[in-house]
Amino acid sequence: MKLSELITRDLVELPLQAADKWQALSVLARVPVRAGRYPESLVPAVEQALVARERSMTTGMEHGIAIPHAALDGIDDLVAVLGLSPQGIPFETLDGAPARIVIGLVIPRSKKLAHIKTLAEIAKLLSRAEVRERLLRCADADEVVQALQELQAQPR
Numbered sequence: 001m002k003l004s005e006l007i008t009r010d011l012v013e014l015p016l017q018a019a020d021k022w023q024a025l026s027v028l029a030r031v032p033v034r035a036g037r038y039p040e041s042l043v044p045a046v047e048q049a050l051v052a053r054e055r056s057m058t059t060g061m062e063h064g065i066a067i068p069h070a071a072l073d074g075i076d077d078l079v080a081v082l083g084l085s086p087q088g089i090p091f092e093t094l095d096g097a098p099a100r101i102v103i104g105l106v107i108p109r110s111k112k113l114a115h116i117k118t119l120a121e122i123a124k125l126l127s128r129a130e131v132r133e134r135l136l137r138c139a140d141a142d143e144v145v146q147a148l149q150e151l152q153a154q155p156r
Helices: 021-034 040-056 113-126 129-137 141-153
Strands: 069-072 079-089 099-108
Touching (some): 021 040, 021 079, 021 099, 040 069, 040 099, 099 113, 099 129, 113 129, 129 141
Antiparallel strands (some): 079 099
C-alpha cells in the first residue's frame, strides 16, 4: 500500500513537537484518535507497542527518517501517521541525524506479514532526496497530502 493512500490530512502532525523519540511515539499514538481511526481507549496499548518495538531495535533510519511501527490486536486496518519535525528529534537513527520525517505505523497483528511490503514501499519512497525535501517544505497538512499524491504519481 502506498503512503499517499494511507495519509489523510487528519493523520499529519505538522509540526511534530517532541523532545525525544519517546515523546514522539506518544504523540504518534494519539493522532489517529482525532482522525477517528481508533478509540482513545486504545492509545495506551498503541503507545506501549510502539515503545516495546523501539526498545528492541531503533526504527530510526538514515537521512532524518524514522518509521516506528508495531503490530497489535484490536484494530482491523493499518493506520499510518506522518509527523514532520523541521528542527528534528533525537531518534537514535543509523546515521546519528535527528529524525525530521517520522512515519508511525500501527499494524493489525493478524495482517502483520501483509504489511511488510508497505513498510518497504515507504522506506523506498523516503530514500529519494526530492521526496524528503518536498515534504519538509510543506506548510500544512493539506500540502503534505497533495505532495504525497503528486510524488507517488510520478513514474520511477
